[in-house]
Amino acid sequence: xxxxxxxxxxxxxxxxxxxxxxxxxxxxxxxxxxxxxxxxxxxxxxxxxxxxxxxxxxxxxxxxxxxxxxxxxxxxxxxxxxxxxxxxxxxxxxxxxxxxxxxxxxxxxxxxxxxxxxxxxxxxxxxxxxxxxxxxxxxxxxxxxxxxxxxxxxxxxxxxxxxxxxxxxxxxxxxxxxxxxxxxxxxxxxxxxxxxxxxxxxxxxxxxxxxxxxxxxxxxxxxxxxxxxxxxxxxxxxxxxxxxxxxxxxxxxxxxxxxxxxxxxxxxxxxxxxxxxxxxxxxxxxxxxxxxxxxxxxxxxxxxxxxxxxxxxxxxxxxxxxxxxxxxxxxxxxxxxxxxxxxxxxxxxxxxxxxxxxxxxxxxxxxxxxxxxxxxxxxxxxxxxxxxxxxxxxxxxxxxxxxxxxxxxxxxxxxxxxxxxxxxxxxxxxxxxxxxxxxxxxxxxxxxxxxxxxxxxxxxxxxxxxxxxxxxxxxxxxxxxxxxxxxxxxxxxxxxxxxxxxxxxxxxx
Numbered sequence: 273x274x275x276x277x278x279x280x281x282x283x284x285x286x287x288x289x290x291x292x293x294x295x296x297x298x299x300x301x302x303x304x305x306x307x308x309x310x311x312x313x314x315x316x317x318x319x320x321x322x323x324x325x326x327x328x329x330x331x332x333x334x335x336x337x338x339x340x341x342x343x344x345x346x347x348x349x350x351x352x353x354x355x356x357x358x359x360x361x362x363x364x365x366x367x368x369x370x371x372x373x374x375x376x377x378x379x380x381x382x383x384x385x386x387x388x389x390x391x392x393x394x395x396x397x398x399x400x401x402x403x404x405x406x407x408x409x410x411x412x413x414x415x416x417x418x419x420x421x422x423x424x425x426x427x428x429x430x431x432x433x434x435x436x437x438x439x440x441x442x443x444x445x446x447x448x449x450x451x452x453x454x455x456x457x458x459x460x461x462x463x464x465x466x467x468x469x470x471x472x473x474x475x476x477x478x479x480x481x482x483x484x485x486x487x488x489x490x491x492x493x494x495x496x497x498x499x500x501x502x503x504x505x506x507x508x509x510x511x512x513x514x515x516x517x518x519x520x521x522x523x524x525x526x527x528x529x530x531x532x533x534x535x536x537x538x539x540x541x542x543x544x545x546x547x548x549x550x551x552x553x554x555x556x557x558x559x560x561x562x563x564x565x566x567x568x569x570x571x572x573x574x575x576x577x578x579x580x581x582x583x584x585x586x587x588x589x590x591x592x593x594x595x596x597x598x599x600x601x602x603x604x605x606x607x608x609x610x611x612x613x614x615x616x617x618x619x620x621x622x623x624x625x626x627x628x629x630x631x632x633x634x635x636x637x638x639x640x641x642x643x644x645x646x647x648x649x650x651x652x653x654x655x656x657x658x659x660x661x662x663x664x665x666x667x668x669x670x671x672x673x674x675x676x677x678x679x680x681x682x683x684x685x686x687x688x689x690x691x692x693x694x695x696x697x698x699x700x701x702x703x704x705x706x707x708x709x710x711x712x713x714x715x716x717x718x719x720x721x722x723x724x725x726x727x728x729x730x731x732x733x734x735x736x737x738x739x740x741x742x743x744x745x746x747x748x749x750x751x752x753x754x755x756x757x758x759x760x761x762x763x764x765x766x767x768x769x770x771x772x773x774x775x776x777x778x779x780x781x
Contacts, residue, residue, distance in 0.1 A: 346410040350417035353404040354395055354425075355485045360410065366401035374425070378494035379481065381472070384439035385494050391435055392428025393481060399423060422486040427478035436472050436499075443499055445470040447506035449552040450513035452520070452559055454545040460524070461517040461541070466506035473502035507557030516550075516559045519626050527628035529579055532636045536579045536607040539628075547571060548623050563620035572612050572619070579632065580608050586641040589772050591691075592665040598772035600644065606637035648692075648771055650757060650779040652678055652685065655748035657737070657757060659770050672766060677740070677750035677758035685755055686732060690777045695768055696728040699738075702754075718754075727764035731777040739764035 347366055349359035356373030358366035374397075375389040404421035437444050447469030455462045477497060484495050520541070528538035549562045586603030588596045609632050619630050645665050649658040657676045662668030678685040700706075701722045703713040708723020722742065730736035739761030745752060752758060759767065771777075 344409070344411055347401075347405050348408040348410045348412065348415040348417075348419065351404055351408040351415070351419040351421070353400045353421040354397070354423050358401065358404055358421075363398075363401050363405045366404055367397045370395065370397035370400050370423075374485075377485075380494040380496050381436065381477070382440035382443050382499045384436075386435055386439055388481075391477075392431030393425050393478070394428070395423045395425050397423075420486070422482075425478050425482040425485065427474050427481075429474045432474045432477065433471065436474075440472075440499070443470070443472050443501060444504075447504050449506045449508035449554060449557065450510045451508075451552055452513050452517045452550050454542070456542065459540070459542050461520045463510060463513040463517050465510040466508060466513070468506065469504040470501050471504040473500040476500040476502070507554060508552030508559065509557065512557060513552070513559070516626065520628065523628040528630070529575070530629055530631050531579070531607050531609070531634050533631075534605060534607075534636060535629075536581075536632065536634075536636075537575075541628075543571070544623075544628055547619070559626075561623045561626060563623045565616060565620060568616045568619050572615050575612050575615065575632075576609050579634070582606050583637045583639050585639050588641055588643055589775070590643045590645050590664070591774050591776055592645065592647070594643070594664070595774060596643075597774040603639035603641065605639050607634060608637075609634035646770060646772070646775055648767070648775060648777045650676070650685075650777065652687070652779070652781050653748070655746065655750060657759065657763075657767070659767070661770075672770070674759055674763040674766075675747035676737075676763075677743075677746050677752045679735075679753050679755035680751045683753065683755045685735060685753070685757060685779065687779045687781060688732070690731040690779070692729055692731045692771045692773050692775045692777060694730040694736075694773065695771075696730075697768070698724055698726050699728050701725050701738075720754075726761050727768040729764075729767050729771050732779075737764055737767045737771075 346360050347358050351359050354370045356369045358369055374395055377388050378385050400421050400423040408415040408419040448467035450466035451464040480497050524541050529536050547564055547567045553560050583606030584604035587601040589598040622630050646661050657674050659672040660668040661671045700708045702718040702720040703711050704721040705711045710721035726739040728738040735755045737757045740758040
């Protein structure tokens with residue numbers, strides 16, 4: 273039997289190398305033969321470490337500490353955010369992952385496949401990533417391998433509509449803009465109503481995408497999204513067209529050329545319409561007026577002749593107090609322009625803004641008001657009526673006189689100072705029916721009917737001036753009426769036009 277043993281340090285193997293004499297004692301059991309001993313090859317000597325090391329020379333304690341720190345800034349493994357895997361990512365890396373994932377995700381809509389980028393989809397990736405980190409931090413081992421952070425997807429309506437129109441045109445029909453048109457018969461602006469089209473409801477589409485992403489990742493290709501159709505309002509609506517038409521129509525009575533904010537020459541809407549074209553902008557829906565410069569220049573070539581006019585002073589009837597009783601002649605300012613240079617361009621600019629009042633450069637001469645004082649005098653003893661007129665009270669002169677007749681006994685023409693209060697071109701006097709026939713009425717003091725009395729001017733109750741066709745007796749001593757001042761019809765018409773409501777009448781003996 274041969275025993276194998278490891279040579280103790282300092283024991284020679286017989287080769288003499290490195291031997292150092294050492295006493296070895298072997299104890300044998302009684303009757304046991306002396307064993308043959310061989311030394312086994314010793315293990316190579318191990319290097320001595322100051323501590324336990326791992327990796328690139330980083331102490332395991334330090335690595336443990338680093339792992340703890342990392343767990344404080346990373347999202348737990350297995351977590352998704354808006355469908356994007358974000359496990360073991362920092363919040364910043366997760367933000368980028370969420371945004372990229374949504375942009376790259378494919379969606380099938382109406383048989384066409386489009387990416388989130390093509391549809392103009394977006395999400396608050398930073399908020400979603402922040403929610404994932406807050407809800408599922410890596411340090412919390414209980415959140416590992418589970419968890420989904422979601423967010424609301426928004427959509428660029430214009431970009432999505434453009435992409436979907438190109439990809440699935442069958443889901444769309446065009447709307448028709450309202451138009452403002454001029455009606456030659458009524459000479460007003462009218463409206464052709466808008467018509468709504470059809471298209472994909474992009475807001476509903478964004479909501480569906482939000483729900484699909486919140487439901488979690490899908491396997492096997494694009495996400496199927498149902499397209500909801502909705503009415504697409506025209507860019508130019510009927511209400512907007514009606515408002516623009518009303519703006520033009522409301523200016524009908526004020527349209528024309530102005531000097532110093534005063535209308536010098538009016539222009540009808542149908543003529544103005546011949547100077548322009550009105551259309552709705554297909555994109556913005558704004559109503560755009562395009563002036564016809566040739567038509568405008570043709571229309572204004574004789575503008576000075578249309579605008580220029582002499583001043584005409586106003587004439588007003590007054591009483592002794594200076595009160596204006598009646599306008600005999602309307603005042604008219606004088607206008608004067610010498611050139612039409614730059615007028616066409618100015619008109620064009622006004623039309624573009626829907627303004628039908630065109631300001632000109634020129635002179636305005638304001639009219640003056642001339643007063644005419646008038647009064648009437650009745651002289652019973654002379655049997656005459658006199659009409660006086662002048663620039664003001666105290667400066668009047670006699671302008672006309674007429675012989676008249678007065679009230680018979682019991683129907684005296686009363687004396688005193690009065691004012692005209694009413695005037696009629698014709699009247700049935702007394703107890704008359706509607707056509708001027710006598711109809712007795714016990715409730716009145718009249719026992720007669722005189723029909724179709726012309727040019728009546730009342731100044732004192734039922735007494736006044738009027739024409740007389742049933743007699744021709746006028747002048748001193750003629751007392752024939754029921755209290756009125758009888759005149760020839762020609763004289764009564766003069767009185768009717770001379771006196772005004774408020775004109776003073778003096779009746780005396």
